[in-house]
Amino acid sequence: MPSDGPAPDLAGPPPGWRVGACLSSRNGTHVHRAEHSDGRVALLKRLDRAAPDPLTRLRFQREARLARLLAHPGLAALLASGEDWLLFEWLAPSLVDRRETFADWAKLVPLLAGIAQTLTYLHGRGVVHQDVKPAHILFRGSRAVLVDLGAAGLVADDPIIGREAVGAEAWASPEQWAGAAPRPAADIWSLARLAGWCAGEAGWTQAPEPLGAILPRCLASDPSARPSAATLLETFRDTGRFAPAPGAL
Numbered sequence: 001m002p003s004d005g006p007a008p009d010l011a012g013p014p015p016g017w018r019v020g021a022c023l024s025s026r027n028g029t030h031v032h033r034a035e036h037s038d039g040r041v042a043l044l045k046r047l048d049r050a051a052p053d054p055l056t057r058l059r060f061q062r063e064a065r066l067a068r069l070l071a072h073p074g075l076a077a078l079l080a081s082g083e084d085w086l087l088f089e090w091l092a093p094s095l096v097d098r099r100e101t102f103a104d105w106a107k108l109v110p111l112l113a114g115i116a117q118t119l120t121y122l123h124g125r126g127v128v129h130q131d132v133k134p135a136h137i138l139f140r141g142s143r144a145v146l147v148d149l150g151a152a153g154l155v156a157d158d159p160i161i162g163r164e165a166v167g168a169e170a171w172a173s174p175e176q177w178a179g180a181a182p183r184p185a186a187d188i189w190s191l192a193r194l195a196g197w198c199a200g201e202a203g204w205t206q207a208p209e210p211l212g213a214i215l216p217r218c219l220a221s222d223p224s225a226r227p228s229a230a231t232l233l234e235t236f237r238d239t240g241r242f243a244p245a246p247g248a249l
């Protein structure tokens with residue numbers, strides 16, 4: 001069989017799990033659906049020990065560390081992990097396949113509130129996701145879950161700063177592209193872009209107050225002029241369309 005290079009050296013999956021369809025394979029990180037003999041399904045993320053450059057390894061290790069440390073209903077639960085592999089709960093569908101559902105502000109507000117709640121949790125711990133986009137919003141029932149901490153930045157002492165630009169072009173803030181240090185305001189920009197993507201042409205004009213006033217501020221070119229995730233969450237509550245789950249924060 002033709003090959004583009006040496007075969008990847010991949011650890012895992014853990015006993016009982018079989019590697020299924022590939023969801024993504026790039027820069028030495030391989031993401032697969034995994035199936036257990038008892039019928040369970042999970043998401044397996046593995047680092048190719050043969051190929052990756054030091055930065056890829058550093059990023060994978062950071063994602064692993066964050067996955068082990070963080071626990072929130074708005075983040076994917078880590079089921080098991082090893083040195084070069086992570087096994088997450090399986091989540092579906094993705095927001096990419098549910099865009100029309102959230103064109104209606106009555107549905108969009110709770111979605112945005114759920115993501116703002118997760119961002120409040122991350123930002124409160126000095127973690128900036130840096131890659132908030134529809135493909136990284138998946139669902140556990142009606143709960144929006146933010147996945148892929150592979151591009152996450154740390155507000156303090158980030159050894160990866162300035163070594164690469166992370167994020168997706170259509171969603172990342174201007175300062176993120178300019179290589180600025182990780183800052184929570186970058187995720188606020190991306191969240192507002194995501195809201196615009198869901199709301200469509202009518203966009204902000206039909207947003208319930210006080211959202212209509214605050215959402216455009218999320219796209220301020222000065223990051224310090226953007227509201228925090230916690231302020232946004234309060235605003236979503238003020239629209240009266242979001243009842244937070246008890247103990248969710």
Ligand SMILES: Nc1ncnc2c1ncn2[C@@H]1O[C@H](COP(=O)(O)OP(=O)(O)O)[C@@H](O)[C@H]1O
Pocket residue numbers: 023024025026029031042043076088089090091092094135136138147148149150
């Ligand atoms: N827990 C999960 N359950 C189901 N699908 C997932 C899960 N996590 C990620 N995915 C899907 O796999 C894709 C690749 O995973 P991701 O963590 O984004 O890896 P990377 O971007 O580093 O390749 C995501 O864009 C998403 O569509």
Ligand SMILES: [Mg+2]
Pocket residue numbers: 136148
């Ligand atoms: Mg990704």
